[in-house]
Amino acid sequence: MQSSSDDWWWSGRDGRCRAVAMTGGGLVEMGGSKGDAESRVFSVHVPLSFGGLSAAAKILHQSILNPQTEAFLILAIQTLELSIVLLLLKCLGSDLSTPGLASGPDRAYPGSALIPFVTSQAHRSGAHGCDATLTKSQRTFLRFAEAIKWTDLANFLREHLELCCCATALFLAAGACPYLLPKPAAKPLQHALTAVAFPLVGVSASLDAAFDIVGGKINIHVLMALAGFASVFMGNALEGGLLLAMFNLAHIAEEYFTSRSNIDVKELKENHPDFALVLDVVNGNNPSFSNLKYHKVPVSDLEVGAYVLVKAGESVPVDCEVSQGSSTVTVEHLTGEVKPVDKKVGDSIPGGARNLDGMMIVKVKKTWKESTLNRIVQLTEEAQQSKPKLQRWLDKFGEQYSRAVIILSAAIALMGPFLFKWPFFSTSVCRGSVYRALGLMVAASPCALAVAPLVYATAISACARKGILLKGGHVLDALASCHNIAFDKTGTLTTGEFMCKAIEPIHGHVSDNKKQNALCCVPSCEKEALAVAAAMEKGTTHPIGRAVVDHSIGKDLPPVSVESFENLPGRGLFATISSIEPGFGGGKPLRASIGSVEYITSLFTSDDESKRIREAVSTSSHGGDFVRAALSVNNKVTLFHFEDKPRAGSFDVIKSLQNEGNLRVMMLTGDHELSAWRVANAVGIKEVHCSLKPEDKLYHVTSISRDTGGGLIMVGDGINDAPALAAASVGIVLAERASATAIAVADVLLLQDNISRVPFCIAKSRQTTSLVKQNVALALSSIFLASLTSVLGFVPLWLTVLLHEGGTLLVCLNSIRALNAPTWSWKHDLLQLLNKFKSLLLRFRKLDVDHGTMQPRLL
Secondary structure, eight states: OOOOTTOOOOOOSTTTOOOOEEOTTOEEEEOOOTTOTTOOOEEEEOSSOHHHHHHHHHHHHHHTOOHHHHHHHHHHHHHHHHHHHHHHHHHTTOOOSSTTOOSSTTOOTTOSTTSTTSOGGGGOSTTTOOOTTSOHHHHHHHHHHHHTTHHHHHHHHHHOHHHHHHHHHHHHHHHHHHHHSOHHHHHHHHHHHHHHHHHHHHHHHHHHHHHHHHTTOOOHHHHHHHHHHHHHHTTOHHHHHHHHHHHHHHHHHHHHHHHHHSOOHHHHHTTSOSEEEEEOOBTTBOOOTTSOOEEEEEGGGOOTTOEEEEOTTOBOOSSEEEEEEOEEEEOHHHHOOOSOEEEOTTOEEOTTOEEEESOEEEEEOSOGGGSHHHHHHHHHHHHHHSOOHHHHHHHHHHHHHHHHHHHHHHHHHHHHHHHTOOOSSOOSSSOOHHHHHHHHHHHTSTHHHHTTTHHHHHHHHHHHTTTEEESOHHHHHHHHHEEEEEEEIIIIIBOOOOEEEEEEEEESOOEETTTTEEOSSSSOHHHHHHHHHHHHHTTOOSHHHHHHHHHHTTSOOOOOEEEEEEEETTTEEEEEEEOOSTTSGGGSOEEEEEEOHHHHHHTOSOHHHHHHHHHHHHTOTTOSSSEEEEEEETTEEEEEEEEOOBOTTHHHHHHHHHHTSOOEEEEEOSSOHHHHHHHHHHHTOOEEEOSOOHHHHHHHHHHHHHHHSSEEEEEEOSSSOHHHHHHSSEEEEETTTOOHHHHHHOSEEESSSSSTTHHHHHHHHHHHHHHHHHHHHHHHHHHHHHHHHHHTTOSOHHHHHHHHHHHHHHHHHHHHGGGSOOOSSHHHHHHHHHHHHHHHHHHHHHHHHHHSSOOOOOO
């Protein structure tokens, strides 16, 4: 079996159709996705494959064809090839109905993508959705179309791809009639076939065009319909019909590539069950495996605190905590983390995680609306609907441009005979001005330009698959324009899991001069300080507060009650406390404050006392490498020392951003200088701004962006840095531990609790902007080439359509490249492309050596 240069590879939607390979012998192989229980593998033989059609064209060319007939045959072959591929894809479950219009009661005209400015949701109320978005004239026209069943017929034809392919086959048969039948029989049969085929593509095209024109809108569908029907009135019904058929098939293929660019949100939604097995709680006792009594509850009705049974192979319905049992789960489809994770009692599991083995009883922590899976779906859908700057400009520009094309085409049709001596209608010698004007109308339509922003949706999908949620395409533009990046330290560059290493009384305590131990507190100064600090930090989300509470667990501490409480963001906490412990403040309320050393020293009115506290801190026997917090209880100051380790992989992330991304990297932290530089040196950061309050971070973020002229990216863990995240050009937050405010103001959410995806995100933004520029250049080039050759009369109308739609599909294919792994510059892209080309050549040479003939690879 010999190979043909016309081999094709297609990747289907929803994981159902993965590959189509067609060879000169006519073999078509298609397969389902790995792990899909319903996936099947087909081997389909067709009488003529692409290589067979090409061979037939060559034979006919050598025998009977003149150049004009050969050109028509090429058009026929290409249209038939596209029809065959689309039909085969549909047979395997790919959704290839006319773009945007699915079968069923939820979709009705005019909700198809052939009228892109009207969505199906806007037309579900009333009689086929007469909505405020429709003009009065459109409502009147729609009622008329419904009365004569025009809309029903158009929708029926759109929903069945087979009819469009049947029309294409009829047009091809009509074109072949003069060469296969005697002349007396050829013409009548040709007209009959054209008359049958033209309504199959013309009914929906005419309805779309009329609906747009009545609403005062001019777009590509109006231009194409005008060109097709004008060809009929000029006596070229066959060419006009093929024009419309080719346009429909090209747009179906365009929708196919568009669907490939979007993350399959439907698949994400299907990763959670519709119902959960809620265990019955008897007499307040927690459920156990020995007595499993449960009932089904809709996932949307789950309440916090309920116990749910999750069996092997099932998905966790909402964010939960393991109560009993253990298992291995995978969250690859949520965060991009490939390695399965072992979960045991006390571990948290995000909603949508798949339970690979074992059985667990989990306790619900969040409702469905607040769960991780729902948040991913919601943010991804909002991001894909958010329009970047280019898309907003095209929306404003497109209609005015289409009107200009209509006017220019009319001017060429009317003025061509006077200025260039063209005939008004085509002759055997020269193409007429009307024919050239129709070609311009088709070629200059901004279809390719309109799909140029498709790359944004593709990039958003690629990021979502890596656990990176972007709040719109405009975020990619902003990321690509930034030249500076700032990292918060605690919880971002470090693990944020503090351990209390020492508690040291430093001021106001009465000590034993011989043993240097503080003896003024009950039962000891260290225990009293820990008891007070733990009482104040109870319920906190701050890493240092959690470390204090964890350090107090299991220790014999005096009871402390908090009577009043005040949180001072970026500084610390203030409270009034009391205790029934004898000797603890004499039973009187005590004023306590805990926070940074700077905050505690600012509470003292005496400069001399503040100075002594700072000296005691600087001369601490525990050194300056630890993170420090101070506690003041009735002017007795105790110093807490905490250890925080840098995150694994932080050094590689910083190195990549500096060397490959050419970014200015800095650290903004509220910690003291020694602790900040310890972490900075460990991760490779050369610029550090330390001892910053929240307002200081905000000032640095705004001033750096203003002074350098380049935008600034702020990366934080979402705790106490929401103002800086909001003020930055782009705010990136670790979503797992971030506050609701930080998630609301951030532009990028990292679902994995580390910063390893930051370089990918920035490289993806630069790749996206590069692809957008390429798309615009490709679109403008195809429009210019097709328009110029059509007006000059070098190409016929059908070839103009081929150039126009070819440019559109080329832009779509280029947009799909955003699904590939990003590189930092176009030079890397070029090297990557050259390496792929070299490897492909080496593979072909090896096949030639081994088999003598290149064999196609069956997927």
